Amino acid sequence: xxxxxKRDLAIxxxxxxxxxxxxxxxxxxxxxxxxxxxPDLNLLARIGPAILWIGAxxxxxxxxxxxxxxxxxxxSLDMLVMQDWVSLVLTVFVKSLxxxxxxxxxxxxxxxxxxxxxxxxxxxxxxxxxxxxxxxxAISFIGAVGAxxxxxxxxxxxxxxxxxxxxxxxILIFGVSAAYAAVTDPDPFWPPFMILxxxxxxFAALGPVxxxxxxxxxxx
Amino acid sequence: MSDTTISQGWFTSLANPTRFLALSxxxxxxxxxxxxxxxVVGLYMSFAAPEDYQQGMTVRIMFIHVPAxxxxxxxxxxxxxxxxxTLVWRHPLADVAAKTALPIGAAxxxxxxxxxxxxxxxxxxxxxxxxxxLTSVFVLFLMYLGLMALxxxxxDPARAARPAAVLTLVGFINIPIIKFSVEWWNxxxxxxxxxxxxxxxxxxxxxxxxxxxxxxxxxxxxxxHLMAMRNEILRxxxxxxxxxxxxxxxxx
Amino acid sequence: xxxxxxxxxxxxxxxxxxxxxxxxxIVADGRARRRELAELExxxxxxxxxxxxxxx
Numbered sequence: 001x002x003x004x005x006k007r008d009l010a011i012x013x014x015x016x017x018x019x020x021x022x023x024x025x026x027x028x029x030x031x032x033x034x035x036x037x038x039p040d041l042n043l044l045a046r047i048g049p050a051i052l053w054i055g056a057x058x059x060x061x062x063x064x065x066x067x068x069x070x071x072x073x074x075x076s077l078d079m080l081v082m083q084d085w086v087s088l089v090l091t092v093f094v095k096s097l098x099x100x101x102x103x104x105x106x107x108x109x110x111x112x113x114x115x116x117x118x119x120x121x122x123x124x125x126x127x128x129x130x131x132x133x134x135x136x137x138a139i140s141f142i143g144a145v146g147a148x149x150x151x152x153x154x155x156x157x158x159x160x161x162x163x164x165x166x167x168x169x170x171i172l173i174f175g176v177s178a179a180y181a182a183v184t185d186p187d188p189f190w191p192p193f194m195i196l197x198x199x200x201x202x203f204a205a206l207g208p209v210x211x212x213x214x215x216x217x218x219x220x
Numbered sequence: 221m222s223d224t225t226i227s228q229g230w231f232t233s234l235a236n237p238t239r240f241l242a243l244s245x246x247x248x249x250x251x252x253x254x255x256x257x258x259x260v261v262g263l264y265m266s267f268a269a270p271e272d273y274q275q276g277m278t279v280r281i282m283f284i285h286v287p288a289x290x291x292x293x294x295x296x297x298x299x300x301x302x303x304x305x306t307l308v309w310r311h312p313l314a315d316v317a318a319k320t321a322l323p324i325g326a327a328x329x330x331x332x333x334x335x336x337x338x339x340x341x342x343x344x345x346x347x348x349x350x351x352x353x354l355t356s357v358f359v360l361f362l363m364y365l366g367l368m369a370l371x372x373x374x375x376d377p378a379r380a381a382r383p384a385a386v387l388t389l390v391g392f393i394n395i396p397i398i399k400f401s402v403e404w405w406n407x408x409x410x411x412x413x414x415x416x417x418x419x420x421x422x423x424x425x426x427x428x429x430x431x432x433x434x435x436x437x438x439x440x441x442x443x444x445h446l447m448a449m450r451n452e453i454l455r456x457x458x459x460x461x462x463x464x465x466x467x468x469x470x471x472x
Numbered sequence: 473x474x475x476x477x478x479x480x481x482x483x484x485x486x487x488x489x490x491x492x493x494x495x496x497x498i499v500a501d502g503r504a505r506r507r508e509l510a511e512l513e514x515x516x517x518x519x520x521x522x523x524x525x526x527x528x
Binding site: 142145146148149150152153156159162163165166167169173206210213214216217218 | 307355359360362363365366367369370373374379381382383384385386387389390391394
């Protein structure tokens with residue numbers, strides 16, 4: 001399993017892997033906001049956490065179809081699917097984890113720079129980084145289901161985003177809620193943060209199982 | 221699956237498409253008549269019901285808003301059960317049931333959102349608000365659309381069956397969220413007044429038209445669903461026949 | 473703002489329209505499928521499980 005993790009990471013970070021593409025898209029979305037909304041610094045600071053979260057969500061969603069694509073292209077997907085149930089679920093789990101490390105984690109690390117662009121305070125940026133750290137794995141895990149469903153389609157990428165978006169909305173809601181709670185005084189931080197963590201753990205269990213079911217089903 | 225099998229449960233006998241077509245063809249006229257009758261009765265009762273002392277005649281929107289919302293959730297539940305049928309028992313008609321229920325469920329969800337909005341504007345002063353229930357019903361609508369997009373993207377229905385089933389079941393978690401959202405988060409949409417542990421809190425003059433309309437909507441759903449399932453079976457037959465014809469030409 | 477009656481009328485109207493369109497769509501779909509089947513059978517294509525000239 002460690003070998004699989006390393007292999008997936010290597011594939012994702014080499015030149016054709018487009019892991020940096022996610023971060024660049026994140027940057028593009030956030031950078032465009034001030035152009036559209038205007039340079040009102042107070043407004044930017046107020047909506048900053050939400051914009052960062054939306055950008056991270058979109059960047060994660062767009063990178064999801066890559067989860068199984070490399071394996072489909074070189075034919076190893078068929079061999080992975082032939083495994084027994086438990087191995088396949090573990091495989092998907094490890095691949096999702098690798099996907100997060102390559103796509104989601106860079107978003108977390110890029111957040112401080114983007115927080116600067118949105119004139120966010122250090123507390124706000126820190127809260128966004130923490131919630132992104134806890135929440136983006138959930139996107140990778142539940143995104144695996146969409147990626148598994150759409151892997152057989154030629155232009156499946158956009159469909160994956162459409163399919164997973166309804167399931168990712170709670171992640172966004174609680175992530176932003178916790179981030180804002182850290183900045184606005186009377187708002188409680190721990191309840192939404194705990195729920196966000198719970199969603200991540202739940203999707204970490206549900207995502208690989210459902211994705212394995214979808215992969216096995218599509219290959220029958 | 222010929223008649224030489226010894227014992228056939230009711231469910232297994234329905235698995236044969238030809239038998240399903242025959243059975244549904246016999247049931248359909250009665251179902252459709254019952255749907256129309258209950259709808260007529262329900263509409264009459266809805267307009268005969270007294271006006272609410274606060275809301276006036278706008279309360280009549282409740283009689284088409286609440287059943288639409290109930291049906292939106294029931295339809296997704298039917299799809300979830302059908303998905304289990306596909307994944308666990310590999311029932312041949314289960315994926316037909318799941319696929320054909322999609323546009324009907326999407327229509328009911330759309331209607332619940334639309335009538336809710338038209339009820340909300342005069343009563344609570346806003347077309348829309350992002351409270352827990354409206355948001356989760358909107359998410360349900362997105363799920364319907366996403367599943368329809370998935371089926372459209374795959375031309376072979378047999379291949380789409382199991383991935384769609386998995387996705388449907390994953391999304392089912394939204395249904396209890398919709399139901400309990402008004403209790404967990406106290407926001408604009410009013411809390412439950414019919415399906416509660418203590419029983420309904422609506423006055424009978426309002427409750428009975430509501431229940432009749434709910435029955436009417438349910439019958440309408442099953443009528444449309446059966447019709448759509450029959451169409452889908454015919455569509456797959458056409459596909460198979462076309463493929464056979466093409467193969468015959470290719471082999472000749 | 474419109475009168476309250478207008479809202480009620482719009483709601484019932486939209487419901488009738490949507491459900492009606494759904495019904496029409498399903499009926500039209502069924503007719504098209506039956507037409508296709510009739511055409512194919514007229515061309516002599518037969519399904520595996522259905523004997524020639526058997527009832528549907």
